[in-house]
Every structure is written in structure tokens, then in C-alpha cells.
Amino acid sequence: MKSYRKELLFEVPARRAFINITGEVEAAVSESGVSEGLVLVNAMHITASVFINDDEPGLHQDYDDWLERLAPHEPVDQYRHNLNAAREDNGDAHLKRQIMGRESVVAITGGRLDLGTWEQVFYGEFDGRRPKRVLIKVIGD
Numbered sequence: 699m700k701s702y703r704k705e706l707l708f709e710v711p712a713r714r715a716f717i718n719i720t721g722e723v724e725a726a727v728s729e730s731g732v733s734e735g736l737v738l739v740n741a742m743h744i745t746a747s748v749f750i751n752d753d754e755p756g757l758h759q760d761y762d763d764w765l766e767r768l769a770p771h772e773p774v775d776q777y778r779h780n781l782n783a784a785r786e787d788n789g790d791a792h793l794k795r796q797i798m799g800r801e802s803v804v805a806i807t808g809g810r811l812d813l814g815t816w817e818q819v820f821y822g823e824f825d826g827r828r829p830k831r832v833l834i835k836v837i838g839d
Contacts, residue, residue, distance in 0.1 A: 702730030702836040705742075710826030713771070713791075716758045717821045719748075719832065723804070724811055726834040733809045735838010739819055740801035742831040745791035747798035747822035750813070761798075765824075769793035791825035798822050806838055 704726045706719060723739055739748045751757065769790040774780045777789025802819060805812035811819075821832055 699837060699839055700730060700732050700735075702726065702732065704729070704834045704836075706821075706832040706834065708821060708823065708830045708832065709828065710823040710830070712826050713824070714762060714765075714794075715823045715826060716761065717823070718753050718818050719821050720753075720811070720813075720818045723819050723834055727806055727809065727811060727836055730836035730838075732806055732836050732838040735806045735836065737804050737806055737811070737837075738801055738833070738835040739804070740833040740835070741795070741821065742833050743825075745788055745795055745823075745825035746830055746832075747795050747800065747824070748802050748832065749798050749820050749822060750802050750804070750817050751820065752816045753818040753820075761822075765794045765797065768797065788825040794824040795822075798824075806836070 706722055723737060727737055741748045771790045774787040779789035780786050
């Protein structure tokens, strides 16, 4: 069995963003030489997410609006996390990540991502403005 590891690096200038990383994941699968197996795509920060859905701007705005209603950024003092000694302001981002998920796993068939119609892989950022990482781990034969 083969194993391949790659990291993607991001620095999103905004607090929140959804970035299509399907091409980067496909490239990692190709680089791995794995024909049949699985790829794990994992946000390596507790205020970011990896998820699979449609690449449609209206849907992305719906996600952003929905998440902001569920866990609004302000007022920042509504979150106990923000009241710690570091006086952070990202309590909402931790909750948004929990809702959207930490990682996605995709089957690899014939050396390609086995995604459904319209499915794309996304990195969701909920507390940007600093460097972040995404792990891609490919395993298989």
C-alpha cells in the first residue's frame, strides 16, 4: 500500500471565505500514484473546515449567512472563549467549524477522485488573516 502526504498553505485576507481546493486535491492524488484508495483532506486549524458541496456562489452566501445567524461574530463578549487571558475574538469561528466539519474523505477510483455530480472539495475559513494549513493524505494501491 502507498501513502502520500501533502500540505496546502493559505492566508485568507478576510475573516471568512470558502475556497475550492478540488484541483489541489486532484493534483495530490495524481502525484501519489495511488489508483485505488482514499484521500483524507483535513483542515489543520480549529477555526477552519473542509467540506464537499456544490461550487455555486449563492450557496456559499447562504452558508455564510446561515453560519452567521447560528454563531454571530459580534458581540464578541458573548463567547466565554473570547474572555480568556489572550482576549481572542474567534469564539464564533470555533462553532462554525464544528458545524461545517473538520475533514472530508473521498474515494479514489482509477487514479481519480470519485466525486458525485457537482461535488467539489472546499476549504472553509472562519478566522482568517493569518497562515493556515490543510493536510492531504492519500492511501491505497
